[in-house]
Amino acid sequence: MALFVEVCKVMSFRKAADALDMPSSTLSRRISHLEKEVGLRLLHRTTRKVDLTEAGLLYFQRCKRIVDEANLAHEQLGEMLEHPTGTIRASVPVDFAIIYIAPLLEEFGAIYPGINVEFDMTPRNADLISEHIDLAIRMGQPPDSTLIARKITSFTSQLFASPAYLKRCGQPQHPSELIGHDGIAFPKTSHWDLRNGKQDIRAEFGGRYRANNVGMMKRLATLNHGIILLPQTSVTEELAQGKLVGLLPGWTGASLPVYALTETRLLPAKVRVFIDFLQQKLGK
Structure with a gap:
């Protein structure tokens, strides 16, 4: 025609x-x-x-x-x-949104002034289809499902504690010594899998406090309640202020991938540029 x-x-x-x-x-x-x-x-x-x-x-x-x-x-x-426009509905973990996405929004907004972002930061796994959510950010390997996964970045965690805690309880020199220390970790966690390039060790630890929120874990650590295993990028301010210091240099936790999950590969421009932006800024 x-x-x-x-x-x-x-x-x-x-x-x-x-x-x-x-x-x-x-x-x-x-x-x-x-x-x-x-x-x-x-x-x-x-x-x-x-x-x-x-x-x-x-x-x-x-x-x-x-x-x-x-x-x-x-x-x-x-x-x-x-020049994509519209509103993106994103299901994002609270800690990832606050620590990593929030500092990037000013730049993203300047590049794409026509895009608004609505964050759903409830801890549950939202249903993208029934709840009309454009994308979900998830930590760890994505589940086997019909959703399309695009890797955003990956994190490697390290051990940190406050100087006052270490002064009171001593500084461990080897992962095996963590068993005598208080660990602040996610619920139902009693050990960390640590590696130094040569060895992989299952490091047991004690402690009274568990939390499913990184902000709470950091706060408890700065208040001298124990040791945390988190990405260094999530404790930048605490390190700069001297509230936390690194432990066991050379020993790290397992790599933690971060994925953007979408219902389809054919994405609206507003969603595609948001994912591309996060990959560009956070990707390693």
Whole structure:
């Protein structure tokens, strides 16, 4: 249909073919196929010129509007890709949102002023389809499901404690010594898997406090209640202020991947640029 409109605009197969950057014979064959499809002759062809039939004139008038609308739609889609707009609904863990996403929002907002972000930071795993959520950020290996996973980044955790705690309880020199220390960890956790490139050790520890919130774990550690295992990027301020110090240099926890989960690979521009932005800023 679009090829037919181009021929009618210049009333010449050769000129239209040149404009379309395709062989004149191919263009003529496509138009002949179109005429067979509609069951009517649309163009009178002679060696000197091309004229519209009565049916061709009616068809051209209708098709031109349709093709113009289609071209406009493509242009608007291009504008959406270049200047995406709309609201993104994102299900994000509280700690990840506060520590890692919040500092990036000013820059993201400056680049994409037409995009708003609505955060759902409830601890449960939201249902993307039924709750109309565009993407979910999840820590750890993604579950086997129909959701599409895109890796954002990965974290490697280290051990930290307050100077006052270490002064009171002593500084461990080896992971095996953690069994005599108070660990502040996630619920139902009584050991950390640590490695130094040569050894992997299951380090047992004690302690009275467990929490499913990194902010709470950091706060308890700065109040001298024990040792934490977290990414260094999550305790930058506490290290700079001297509230926490690193332990057992060279020993780290297992790598923790972070994924963006979406319902489909065909993402709206607003969601795609948000994921791309996070990968660019946080990816390793």
